[in-house]
Amino acid sequence: xxxxxKLATIYKPLAQPGFLGRGHMATPVIQVPFExxxxxxxxMDDVLNKEDEEPAGGPHPHAGFETVTLILEGILxxxxxxxxxxxxxxxxxxxxxxxxxxIDKPGHMRILQLWLNLPxxxxxxxxxxxxxxxxxxxxxxxxxxxLRLYSGNFAGLHAPLENHVPLIVAEIKLEPGVTTAQLxxxxxxxxxxxxxxxxxxxxxxxTLQKGQVGWLDVLEExxxxxxxxxAGDSGAHFVLYAALPQKEPIISHGPFIADNLEDIQRLYRxxxxxxxxxxxxxxxxxxxxx
Numbered sequence: 001x002x003x004x005x006k007l008a009t010i011y012k013p014l015a016q017p018g019f020l021g022r023g024h025m026a027t028p029v030i031q032v033p034f035e036x037x038x039x040x041x042x043x044m045d046d047v048l049n050k051e052d053e054e055p056a057g058g059p060h061p062h063a064g065f066e067t068v069t070l071i072l073e074g075i076l077x078x079x080x081x082x083x084x085x086x087x088x089x090x091x092x093x094x095x096x097x098x099x100x101x102x103i104d105k106p107g108h109m110r111i112l113q114l115w116l117n118l119p120x121x122x123x124x125x126x127x128x129x130x131x132x133x134x135x136x137x138x139x140x141x142x143x144x145x146x147l148r149l150y151s152g153n154f155a156g157l158h159a160p161l162e163n164h165v166p167l168i169v170a171e172i173k174l175e176p177g178v179t180t181a182q183l184x185x186x187x188x189x190x191x192x193x194x195x196x197x198x199x200x201x202x203x204x205x206x207t208l209q210k211g212q213v214g215w216l217d218v219l220e221e222x223x224x225x226x227x228x229x230x231a232g233d234s235g236a237h238f239v240l241y242a243a244l245p246q247k248e249p250i251i252s253h254g255p256f257i258a259d260n261l262e263d264i265q266r267l268y269r270x271x272x273x274x275x276x277x278x279x280x281x282x283x284x285x286x287x288x289x290x
Contacts (some may be wrong), residue, residue: 002204003186003225009036009215013048021050029112029193029213034252036215038189039165039246041065041115041257045193048074048109059100059278062093064123064250064257066116070150070167070239072195074109080280084104086134088150088169090161094118094125096267096276112193114169117257120248122164129279130161132289144178144231147171152242155182160290168242174199174231181228186219190227190242198232207232220246239271 013031018024029044030037069076069089076083078100083089091099112289132150138157140147149157154166159169168188174180174197182191192201194208201207201214203226208214219225229236251258265288270276280287 002223003184004182004215005184005190005219005227006202006204006226007206007208007214008217010208010212012209013045015045018046018048025210027211030191031213032080032215034250037191038247038280039117039243040189040191040241041250041252043112043114044240046109046113053120053286055158055218058280059098060255061096061098061267061276062091062277063096063254063261063267065093065153066117066164067091067093067099068110068114068116068167070169071169072110073114073132074107074111076109076111081131082242084134085129086137086155087139088132090130090132090151090163091110092125092164092208094127094130097122097127097282098271098276099131099277100280106191110178114267115257116165116167116243117246117250118164118244120259121260123134123257126166127277127279127282127288128286128288129282130160130290132161135158136290140166143180144175145180145214146173154240162288164202165246167236167246168240170240172229172236172238172240174229176231176233176235178235179228181226181231183224184216184227184242185222187222187224187244187285188242189218189245190240191215192238192240194236196237197235199236200240201227205230208238 015025018026029043150169
């Protein structure tokens with residue numbers, strides 16, 4: 001008999017003014033220690049109501065982890081690509097890369113950007129970026145549920161992205177009162193973030209409301225477990241993140257993740273010396289579009 005997962009931690013993160021200036025509110029979704037969130041480092045829910053045409057954003061470095069970006073609303077310019085609602089990007093910063101995300105027109109935008117730890121053996125991986133555009137996202141529509149799978153294997157779907165860390169990212173909409181039960185690896189760390197409505201999650205029936213985060217308990221074995229979900233009377237819209245913990249310590253400083261402080265200092269030197277390539281200039285085989 002498969003083990004039923006349950007919610008172990010529930011909280012509601014608060015939005016705060018973001019670095020993109022007026023109209024930008026940022027919500028730090030992950031608010032548990034890394035030992036409990038592994039391999040998830042941080043997740044920002046960025047909302048921008050832009051009223052001018054002054055470009056926001058720009059080039060910035062990353063190293064030692066992956067950025068996982070889901071566009072919920074609006075448009076984000078990323079090099080030669082214009083990312084829109086429902087588009088997804090996985091960028092492996094690896095040994096170090098410069099990245100640019102630009103918003104240069106008035107409008108409303110909302111994105112979820114996750115920082116995902118890399119296994120220690122892949123921390124210095126060759127930089128790579130992968131795009132999964134909305135029209136190619138695997139979708140399941142059945143019995144009052146719409147599920148869009150951006151990464152991994154879940155609910156009978158398979159997303160094509162190549163992963164260093166086994167990762168599931170699923171955006172789920174349930175009509176009012178709809179129930180579903182889906183299989184999830186028992187040893188995956190997982191959480192839900194509710195965008196609209198309410199959802200009961202887990203066999204203990206705890207309810208998550210709009211803006212709340214719920215972390216599931218983690219099992220020791222890698223056998224399949226069961227995640228039970230039931231929408232509230234106004235339906236539910238939420239995102240599920242699940243991934244295999246790497247159980248390796250990290251050092252975090254600014255835009256860099258490393259094994260030790262010496263590596264952090266080296267990464268800053270390499271960035272200042274212009275040794276990190278821009279992700280849009282890496283060879284074509286490192287820029288994948290699905």
